[in-house]
Amino acid sequence: MRNLLSSPRDKRIDNWESIKTIGMIFTVGDSDRWNLIHRFITAQESHGKEIYLIGFQAKKYEINYIFSHTRTTICHEKEDFTRFGLPKDGVIDSFVNRHYDLVIDTTIQPDFFGKYVTAMTDANLKVGYTNNKSEEDEGIMDMYDLAIQGNGEMDFKDYIEQIVKYLTMIQK
Numbered sequence: 001m002r003n004l005l006s007s008p009r010d011k012r013i014d015n016w017e018s019i020k021t022i023g024m025i026f027t028v029g030d031s032d033r034w035n036l037i038h039r040f041i042t043a044q045e046s047h048g049k050e051i052y053l054i055g056f057q058a059k060k061y062e063i064n065y066i067f068s069h070t071r072t073t074i075c076h077e078k079e080d081f082t083r084f085g086l087p088k089d090g091v092i093d094s095f096v097n098r099h100y101d102l103v104i105d106t107t108i109q110p111d112f113f114g115k116y117v118t119a120m121t122d123a124n125l126k127v128g129y130t131n132n133k134s135e136e137d138e139g140i141m142d143m144y145d146l147a148i149q150g151n152g153e154m155d156f157k158d159y160i161e162q163i164v165k166y167l168t169m170i171q172k
Helices: 002-006 031-045 113-120 156-169
Strands: 021-027 048-056 072-076 099-105 122-131 145-151
Touching: 002 113, 021 031, 021 113, 031 048, 031 156, 048 113, 099 113, 099 156, 113 122, 145 156
Parallel strands: 021 048, 021 099, 048 072, 099 122, 122 145
Antiparallel strands: none
16 A cells, blocks of 8 residues: 555646546445435536446445446455455456546545555545544545545535535635
């Protein structure tokens, strides 16, 4: 992880209206969570933004809905990872081999997958969430250029609203 973080990259923060490509990292959850993600995607795509998703599905988590967004990559813990917990060759390439104006990690920390994919991805701005009340050590947070701090487990809708609010305030 430290090697990934030490490689140089250009960082830039743009106004929300200037952002055209967004990468979102998520953990596969229930259909209500997917519906929130899908609503966000649909709203942003109607404003001309391109959204790419990559999700982590735990080996014992069963899905009872369909991922209806075509630019979605799902990484299955059971078959897509090495025994060291790293994605196998090629699994995340369709997500990380493109440049984004913004990458949003919506995984709940501590989460190695979210941090690893964020660190691997080329983006102008990388955003993550940190829980000030967490008793677990969230570990290194250096891969994020902007960390939204909260006092409890992340509420997806509130988290996204905070990101949009702060980036809308940016003036160039």
